[in-house]
Amino acid sequence: MSTEQLAGFAAQLRFEHIPDTVVRKAEDLLVDWFGSALAGKGARPVESIVRFAEGMGGGAGPSEILVHRSGASPYLAAMANAAASHVAEQDDVHNGSVFHPATVVFPVALAAAQTLGASGARLLTAAVAGYEVGIRVGEFLGRSHYKVFHTTGTAGTLAAAATAGQLLGLDAAQMRHAFGSAGTQSAGLWEFLRTAADSKQLHTAHAAGAGLMSAWLARDGFTGAAQILEGPQGLAAGMSSDADPARLADGLGTRWATAETSFKFHASCxxxxxxxxxxxxxxxxxxxxxxxxxxxxxxxxxxxxxxxxxxxxxxxxxxxxxxxxxxxxxxxxxxxxxxxxxxxxxxxxxxxxxxxxxxxxxxxxxxxxxxxxxxxxxxxxxxxxxxxxxxxDEPKGDPGNTLSREEINAKALRLAEYSGAATAAEMRSALDRLWGIAQAPSVQRLMPAAA
Amino acid sequence: MSTEQLAGFAAQLRFEHIPDTVVRKAEDLLVDWFGSALAGKGARPVESIVRFAEGMGGGAGPSEILVHRSGASPYLAAMANAAASHVAEQDDVHNGSVFHPATVVFPVALAAAQTLGASGARLLTAAVAGYEVGIRVGEFLGRSHYKVFHTTGTAGTLAAAATAGQLLGLDAAQMRHAFGSAGTQSAGLWEFLRTAADSKQLHTAHAAGAGLMSAWLARDGFTGAAQILEGPQGLAAGMSSDADPARLADGLGTRWATAETSFKFHASCxxxxxxxxxxxxxxxxxxxxxxxxxxxxxxxxxxxxxxxxxxxxxxxxxxxxxxxxxxxxxxxxxxxxxxxxxxxxxxxxxxxxxxxxxxxxxxxxxxxxxxxxxxxxxxxxxxxxxxxxxxxDEPKGDPGNTLSREEINAKALRLAEYSGAATAAEMRSALDRLWGIAQAPSVQRLMPAAA
Known part of the structure; x- marks a missing residue:
C-alpha cells in the first residue's frame, strides 16, 4: 500500500493544506536553490549538459535555462538547471534521508510551472510534494542503498515525478503510474567519486528529466508499476537490503519533512x-x-x-x-x-x-x-x-541552527557573484520576485532573456 | 581493467576488423529490427513516448522518428524509435546475456548516423560495437541481476553508449568516460510486469537516450567513472550478486557475440x-x-x-x-x-x-x-x-536454427503490414536500401517524410 499512499498524498496536496511555517520554509529553500543553480554557470560539466540540452531540441521554449538565459522545453530545461544546481555543493540536504531535494525538485517545479503558466502557490505546493516524497523514499531505501547509490539520483526521480505530477494536476492513480515510471528509471552510483568524474551533475539532470518525463507520460495514459518501491521486483528489492516500507507513509500530512531540511553553510559534501x-x-x-x-x-x-x-x-x-x-x-x-x-x-x-x-x-x-x-x-x-x-550536535544550517533570511539572501548573492551568472541588480530583482512568489498569479522568467 | 578493455575495443573497432559473416549477420539483424520498429506504430505506450519526444524539442531535425515519419534530434529520435521497437515482442535476443540488443542499439545507430552523415559501413560497425558490449555486460551482470532488473534496460545504456561513441569517433579514454556516464544511469525493474504496465517501452527509450547522451557528453569532455562496471561502488556492486568480470573482455575481437544473436519467431517473451x-x-x-x-x-x-x-x-x-x-x-x-x-x-x-x-x-x-x-x-x-x-535443443531463430533472409524479409513485411506503418512498396524500397547499407556512403531517411 505504501507507494499508493505516497502517490495519493502527492496528488491530493493543496496549498491550503500546508502550514504557514512550511510554506515559509519552502520559500527559503527556493531562494537558497536559486543561488546554487546560478553558481553552476561556467562549471565544465554543467556547461556540457546545458550544451547537450540546447543542441538536442532546446534553445527555444517556454522554460528558462538559468545559466544561459535561454529557453527550452520543460524536459530539457529541467535537466539543464538540475545539472547546474548541484555542482557548487551549496544546495540543501535532508539529514534523515541523506537526500538533496532542491537540486531535483526546483528545476522541475520551475520548468513545469513556466511551461504550464502555473501560479507561484502551485509551484510551492509542487515543491513541497516533491520534498515530502523524495525524503520519504530516501529514508525508505535506507543505509544499505546509500553505500552504493547516490540517493539524490535514485530517490530524485520520484521527487521530480511528484513535483511535475502535482503541477500537471495528476489524480492519485496517474501519480502512482508516474511513480512507477520514475522508479524504474532510478539510477546513480557512487563509483564516479573514485576518479573525481562528473557524474554528480549527470545524476541530478537524469533524475529531473526522468521524473518530469514520467509525470508527462502519466498524464497521457502511460502506466507504471503499482508498487515500484516495495514490490518484490521493485526499487528496494533491487537496490537495498534494509528498506523499511513503513517510512514511505510516515506522518504524511502531519510530519512536514520539508521543514526538516538543512541549508549548507560550507561548500563541501x-x-x-x-x-x-x-x-x-x-x-x-x-x-x-x-x-x-x-x-x-x-x-x-x-x-x-x-x-x-x-x-x-x-x-x-x-x-x-x-x-x-x-x-x-x-x-x-x-x-x-x-x-x-x-x-x-x-x-x-x-x-x-x-x-x-x-x-x-x-x-x-x-x-x-x-x-x-x-x-x-x-x-x-x-x-x-x-x-x-x-x-x-547540530551543524550550522540544520533546522535548530538554521540560516536567517538575511543569510540566505547573502548566500544567493555570493553564489551568483562567484559564477558571474547575474549582476547584483539582476539578483535583487529576481530575489524580490522569489520571496513574493506565493502571491504570483503565474511564474515568470527569473532572469532577463539572453541578448 | 575490464571496463577499460571493453571501452578500448568499442572505440577501436573498424569495419575491416569484422568478419564478413558477422557483417552479414549485422545486416540481418538491422532488417529484422526495422520491422520491429515499424510494428510499434499505433501502440499506445509507443505513441505516448513519441508524442513526448516530439513535444519536448523534437518535431524537426536530421534523425527520423520512423513511426511518425517526423524528424528530431538524435537524442529524441533514438528514444522514440527504441520505444517503438520492443513492443511487438518480435525483436532479437541474445541467449547467454538474456539481452535484447537490437531495440537499444539500432535506434541509436540510425539516429546518430543520420545526424552525423555517417556511412552505412560505419553504422554497421557501430551496431556491432553495441552488440558486443551490451551482450558482454549482460553476461557479466549474471542471473542474480536478471531476477530483478530488465537487462535490456540496464546493459542497454552501455550498448547504446558504445554505438553512439563509435559513430562519434570517441577515442578509448572518451569511450570509457561514456561508459561511466551510461552505467551510472542504468535502470529498469521487472516490477511493472505484475500489473501489465507500460515500462518495457520506457526502459528501451531510456537506455537508448541515456547511452546516446553519455557518448555525446564524452565527446564534449564530460567524464565518467573509470570502473563503472566492476568497481566497488559500480553497477555490479549495486545490482548483482554473481557478477563475473572475466565475462566483460571474453574473446573480444575473436568471439563475435553479434553472430550468436537469435531472431524471434513467436511474438512473445x-x-x-x-x-x-x-x-x-x-x-x-x-x-x-x-x-x-x-x-x-x-x-x-x-x-x-x-x-x-x-x-x-x-x-x-x-x-x-x-x-x-x-x-x-x-x-x-x-x-x-x-x-x-x-x-x-x-x-x-x-x-x-x-x-x-x-x-x-x-x-x-x-x-x-x-x-x-x-x-x-x-x-x-x-x-x-x-x-x-x-x-x-535450439528453438526456431537460434543460430543453429536461424531464419533465412527470405524469412527475415517476410517477417519485416508482416510487421509493417500489421501496424500499417508502411505500404508494401515503401517497405520494398526501404528493405532494398537496408540490405545494401554496407555500400551506402551516407545513411539516408528510410521512410518518406510525413506529408
Missing part, C-alpha cells in the same frame, strides 16, 4: 560539515592556531567513510569537497570552507600538509544517531601535546 | 519459445489435436519462472505475451503465436481453458544449460491418459 563545525568549536574554545594542530581525528558515521573514504589525494576542486582533510584544513586556516576557499586554497602546501594529519574513525554514538542526527565530534592533538575534544 | 517449440514438436510427432491435451508441464529454467511466474491471468495483449499458458495454447491451436494470434485469440475461451492446464516446473538440466542454451522440454498428458515428452 555535507558529511564533512559536522566535523568542520566541531573543529571550529574546539579551535575557538582553546584559541588554537592552525600551526598548533598536530592531528585531528574525526569521529564519524559509516556513511561518511563510504563517501569520503575513497578520496585520498583530491585532484580537482570538486573532489576536494569530498576530502575530509581538505575541508578541515580550510576551516582551520580560513574559518570557513566556502567556494572561494576551495578555488583558491585547496592545493596550498599548508592545506595539503594539514589534510594529511586528519583521519576518520567510525564512532558508535555518531553512527547510531545517523542519519537522523548528524553529530560532529573531533579529537585534536596539539603540537604541545594536549588532547582536546570538540562537539556540535 | 523469449522465455516461452523453447517450450512452445517443444510442444509443437510433440504435437507433430504424435499428431495431437488441442482437444487431446489434458495438461502440459513445461520444464524450465528459473529465469522463466521469475519473469513469467507473476503473470497468472493476462489482462492485455502485451501481458499475454508473458503468459506461458497463453503462448502454449496459441501454438497448440494455431501452429504459431504471431502478432495476429495474440490480438485475435488471447482471450478466446478455448485458449483460456488450455492456458489453465499449463504449468511451469523448474528443471535441473534446463536450468543448468541456461542462459547459454535455451532447451525446451515439455511433458504432455493426453485426455486418453498417455504421457508424452517433447524436446527442442
Amino acid at each position: 555535507r558529511h564533512t560539515h559536522p566535523a568542520a563545525d566541531a573543529l571550529l568549536a574546539v579551535m575557538r574554545e582553546h584559541r588554537l592556531q592552525p600551526a598548533d594542530i598536530a592531528e585531528v581525528v574525526t569521529h564519524v558515521h559509516q556513511g561518511a567513510i563510504d563517501v569520503l573514504g575513497p578520496v585520498v589525494r583530491p585532484a580537482t576542486v570538486h573532489q576536494s569537497k569530498f576530502s575530509m582533510g581538505t575541508v578541515l584544513a580550510l576551516v582551520a586556516r580560513h574559518g570557513q570552507a566556502g567556494l572561494g576557499e576551495f578555488d583558491r586554497h585547496f592545493q596550498d602546501p599548508a592545506v595539503q600538509a594539514l589534510r594529511e594529519r586528519v583521519r576518520m574513525e567510525l564512532d558508535a554514538e555518531v553512527d547510531q544517531a545517523y542519519p537522523r542526527r548528524w553529530i560532529g565530534k573531533v579529537t585534536v592533538r596539539t603540537t604541545d601535546g594536549r588532547v582536546l575534544r570538540g562537539r556540535v | 523469449r522465455h516461452t519459445h523453447p517450450a512452445a517449440d517443444a510442444l509443437l514438436a510433440v504435437m507433430r510427432e504424435h499428431r495431437l489435436q488441442p482437444a487431446d491435451i489434458a495438461e502440459v508441464v513445461t520444464h524450465v529454467h528459473q529465469g522463466a519462472i521469475d519473469v513469467l511466474g507473476p503473470v497468472v491471468r493476462p489482462a492485455t495483449v502485451h501481458q499475454s505475451k508473458f503468459s506461458m499458458g497463453t503462448v502454449l495454447a496459441l501454438v497448440a491451436r494455431h501452429g504459431q503465436a504471431g502478432l495476429g494470434e495474440f490480438d485475435r485469440h488471447f482471450q478466446d475461451p478455448a485458449v483460456q481453458a488450455l492456458r489453465e492446464r499449463v504449468r511451469m516446473e523448474l528443471d535441473a538440466e534446463v536450468d543448468q544449460a541456461y542462459p547459454r542454451r535455451w532447451i525446451g522440454k515439455v511433458t504432455v498428458r493426453t485426455t486418453d491418459g498417455r504421457v508424452l515428452r517433447g524436446r527442442v
